[in-house]
Structures are given as C-alpha cells and as structure tokens.
Amino acid sequence: MSRRDRTAGEVLVRRLFAEHGAALLAYATRLSGDRARAEEIVRETLLRAWSAGAALSEDRGAVRAHLFPIVRAVATEQGVPGVPAGPMEMLVAVGALPPEQREALNQLYFQGRDVKEAAASLGLEAETVKSRSYQALRRLREALRAAEPTGVS
Secondary structure, eight states: OOOHHHHHHHHHHHHHHHHHHHHHHHHHHHHHHHHHHHHHHHHHHHHHHHHTGGGSSSOHHHHHHHHHHHHHHHHHTOOTOOOOOOOHHHHHHHHHOOOOHHHHHHIIIIIIIOOOHHHHHSSSSSHHHHHHHHHHHHHHHHHHHSSTTTTOO
C-alpha cells in the first residue's frame, strides 16, 4: 500500500468517525455493556468499512445503514451475548404479523395510546386490543429468537 493510499484511508476513517462515531459507539456500548469493548468494536468496524471503501461514497444515511450491521457482526464475532435483533429483522418480523395485530401494536407503542384509547380508535373492546397486542408480542419474540445468530446465547 502506497503512502498516498494510506493517507486517503486515514482521511476516510477520520471522516467516518467524525460523522458516525458517536452513534456507533453508543450502539456498540449497548450491545457489549462495556465502553472499552465498544471502542474495540467501533475500531474494527471502521477498519472493515475502510476495506470496503466503495460502499462508503454514498449519502450519510446509506453509510450509517452500512456501518450498523458491521458493528453487530463484529460484536457477535467477539462473543458479545444477547445481541438484539437488528432493524431489518424487526421490520421483517413486524411485517409478518397479521394486520389486526400489527395495528394494535401501532396504536399502543407507536401512537402512544393506552389500551382504552387504542380500543376507541380501532372501534374494538379493550380486551380485544389487549389480546391482539399480547399475541403480536408473542409472535415477535418467537420470530426474533429464530433470527438470532447461532452460537450466541
């Protein structure tokens, strides 16, 4: 590797850290529960991102979307237990729910309504909203357990 390539790589890594470092470190800390380990995860993530440089010339949101799965993969490789489902696994799991269960969760968790308000909004009995949300959460847990990486407890 030439000195010029090395300098360009350093500039890229510094730019990535300046733009995304705080978010990556926060995520890695949540995954690992340890700031020092999180810093190692972020360092390795940035090195991998630098190696794959072509994908990093896109807009800021696309770059961040590329970096977060790398953080998760590095954390998993380093044996961080209980790595939570990523956003894609969550979207797939929510998308697979029956529409009535998905709407109950939307009302309760995304619209911030209590059971009584959600029931009124949906034109249902409160017990029906409770039942649908319970079933939806149970299905999500099952789907996300199935999506967990093997070998991670």
